[in-house]
Each structure stands twice: as structure tokens, then as C-alpha cells.
Amino acid sequence: MSPISASKSPVTVVGLGLMGHALAAAFLASGHPTTVWNRSAAKAGDLVAGGATLAGSIKSAVEASPLVVVCVSDYDAVRALLDPVASSLAGRTLVNLTTASSTQARETAGWAARIGSAYLDGAILALPQAIGTAQATVLYAGPKAAFEEHEATLRALGESGAMYLDEDHGLSALYDMSVLSIMWGVLNGFLQGAALLGTANVKASTFAALATTAINVTTDYVSAYAQQIDEGAYPAADATIAVHAGGMEHLVQESEELGVNAEVPKLFLELATRAAAGGRAGDSYAALIEQFRAPAGHTDDGLSEMQAEAAK
Numbered sequence: 001m002s003p004i005s006a007s008k009s010p011v012t013v014v015g016l017g018l019m020g021h022a023l024a025a026a027f028l029a030s031g032h033p034t035t036v037w038n039r040s041a042a043k044a045g046d047l048v049a050g051g052a053t054l055a056g057s058i059k060s061a062v063e064a065s066p067l068v069v070v071c072v073s074d075y076d077a078v079r080a081l082l083d084p085v086a087s088s089l090a091g092r093t094l095v096n097l098t099t100a101s102s103t104q105a106r107e108t109a110g111w112a113a114r115i116g117s118a119y120l121d122g123a124i125l126a127l128p129q130a131i132g133t134a135q136a137t138v139l140y141a142g143p144k145a146a147f148e149e150h151e152a153t154l155r156a157l158g159e160s161g162a163m164y165l166d167e168d169h170g171l172s173a174l175y176d177m178s179v180l181s182i183m184w185g186v187l188n189g190f191l192q193g194a195a196l197l198g199t200a201n202v203k204a205s206t207f208a209a210l211a212t213t214a215i216n217v218t219t220d221y222v223s224a225y226a227q228q229i230d231e232g233a234y235p236a237a238d239a240t241i242a243v244h245a246g247g248m249e250h251l252v253q254e255s256e257e258l259g260v261n262a263e264v265p266k267l268f269l270e271l272a273t274r275a276a277a278g279g280r281a282g283d284s285y286a287a288l289i290e291q292f293r294a295p296a297g298h299t300d301d302g303l304s305e306m307q308a309e310a311a312k
């Protein structure tokens with residue numbers, strides 16, 4: 001832990017829930033003069049004991065630093081807190097690390113522009129315990145100049161994990177959701193496998209090593225499929241969608257026969273079957289992107305399945 005240093009840029013943290021508290025602690029630990037504010041002031045106790053300044057009002061919190069970091073439950077809370085102090089935010093940089101949708105992020109960027117605040121929308125890809133360590137990745141989107149101005153301070157949250165994305169404020173939220181989508185996809189696959197093996201008394205911990213290998217093998221597909229998706233051409237150098245669909249039928253059948261939940265495998269099969277029916281049976285798995293790009297139940301020609309049925 002570095003002593004608080006006058007040579008380090010001051011920072012204000014608004015919101016001291018589990019994550020906001022970890023953010024403030026990381027700024028403090030790297031020596032930044034840190035001002036904090038939370039609706040429930042008691043949560044600042046140990047931070048103040050560690051050298052943070054507890055502001056008496058949100059206005060004085062905002063006015064204490066050129067960089068204001070906010071991390072509360074949702075964007076309604078962000079606006080409820082910051083609207084009344086909009087004039088104090090003018091000329092400062094606001095970094096919003098509250099989770100949101102890309103639409104909310106872009107709307108908030110519009111609001112920040114109207115009040116004259118430089119705005120970075122961020123997404124935290126870490127648990128509070130990882131903040132300040134090499135495991136913490138924080139994504140930022142918005143004006144690059146604002147990121148660069150405060151990059152040294154923001155690196156207190158994770159030295160190598162401060163990742164600037166783009167001027168488009170929506171991108172941090174979109175990347176956040178895209179990464180979560182991968183996490184839940186992988187974890188649901190692991191849980192399906194663990195449930196299947198559990199019917200034969202195989203412990204999940206016994207499966208873990210092979211599951212990890214399978215996850216690593218799957219990563220090999222990502223770059224090749226990404227290129228196919230970007231090019232819009234899906235030559236099946238490995239396995240066709242028809243072959244995948246055959247395997248999925250086995251997974252559904254095995255799950256049902258063993259009394260294991262088959263909802264997720266059935267969804268896989270439904271997507272693959274729809275792609276095959278739309279003419280993609282001989283293409284690589286990457287062609288399924290067309291199913292993900294369209295709202296549920298749409299065929300390749302843009303009609304919903306109900307519309308297509310009615311048109312027959």
C-alpha cells in the first residue's frame with residue numbers, strides 16, 4: 001500500500017457497495033487522494049480509517065476531484081444521484097462503472113455532453129476481490145483523450161487491465177454482455193456434462209480436468225470462425241452443421257433417457273435444425289451466426305416461422 005501522495009491525481013468515488021468500496025480501496029492503496037460518498041455513509045468507515053475523505057454531500061464529493069468514478073446499482077440511481085449536481089460535474093471527467101445496456105450508456109453520454117462533462121462508460125470484468133490486482137479487467141468507451149488523461153489513475157484498478165475500446169460509448173456495455181454470454185454458454189455446457197456424468201456417479205471434480213481441456217479446444221475454433229463470420233462465407237473445413245445436429249440429437253436423447261434436463265441441448269438442436277432447413281446443412285458451425293443475428297423464430301428470408309406458415 002502506497003502512502004497518499006500529493007503528486008497523484010485526486011479521485012472521487014460515488015457509491016460504496018461491494019464494488020464501489022473495492023474501487024475506492026484500490027485508489028487509496030495506490031496513493032491517490034480519494035474522496036468517497038455513499039447514500040449509507042457507514043460503509044465508508046474503514047476507507048476513512050485508511051486515509052479517504054468522506055464528503056458531507058454528493059456535491060462536495062464531485063467538486064473534490066477532476067475525476068469522478070460512480071458505481072451504484074443501476075443507471076436510474078446514477079441519474080438520481082448526479083442530475084442534482086450536474087453543474088458541479090461540468091469540466092470534470094465522469095467514469096461510470098455501473099453495469100448497463102449500450103443504449104443506456106449512449107443516452108448517459110448524451111446527458112454528460114449536455115452538462116459539459118467528459119464521459120467514459122466502463123464495464124468491470126472482475127469480482128470486487130480482484131480489483132487492484134492483475135486479474136481485474138476494466139473496459140472503457142468514450143473520448144480517448146479523457147481516457148488518456150486519467151489512464152494512470154484508472155490503472156490503480158488493475159495495472160494491466162485498463163482497456164480502452166472506442167469513442168462509441170455503447171461498446172463497453174456491448175463487450176461486457178458479449179463476454180458474459182461466453183461465460184454462461186461455457187458454464188451451462190459444463191453443468192450439462194456434470195449432470196450427465198452424475199447419473200453414473202462421476203463427480204464433477206473428476207470431470208473438471210477433461211472439461212477444462214474441452215473448453216481449451218473450443219477456443220481454437222474462435223479465430224477461424226470469426227474470420228468466416230466477418231467474410232460471410234462458411235466453408236466446413238472441420239464438421240458441417242448437419243454433423244453437429246446429429247451429435248446434438250444424441251445429447252438430447254441421452255439427457256432425456258437419463259432424466260437430465262434437456263432444455264439447453266434442445267435449444268442447440270433447434271438452432272442447428274433451423275440453419276440446416278435454411279440451406280446451411282453443409283456449412284461450418286459459424287453459419288449459425290445468422291440464427292443469432294435474427295430475433296427468435298425467424299427464417300433466413302426474414303419471415304417469422306408463423307408468418308412463413310401462414311404464407312403457405
Ligand SMILES: NC(=O)c1ccc[n+]([C@@H]2O[C@H](COP(=O)([O-])OP(=O)(O)OC[C@H]3O[C@@H](n4cnc5c(N)ncnc54)[C@H](OP(=O)(O)O)[C@@H]3O)[C@@H](O)[C@H]2O)c1
Nearest residue numbers: 015016017018019020039040072073077098099124127128
Ligand atoms: N459485485 C460484483 O461482482 C460486480 C462485478 C462487475 C460489475 N458490478 C456492477 O457494479 C455495480 C455495483 O455493484 P455492487 O456489487 O457494488 O452492488 P451493491 O453492493 O448492491 O451496491 C449498490 C450500491 O448502489 C447504491 N445505490 C443503489 N441504489 C441507490 C439509489 N437509489 N441512490 C443512491 N445510491 C444507491 C448503494 O448505496 P447504499 O449502500 O446506500 O445501499 C450501493 O452503494 C452494479 O452495476 C454491478 O452490476 C458488480
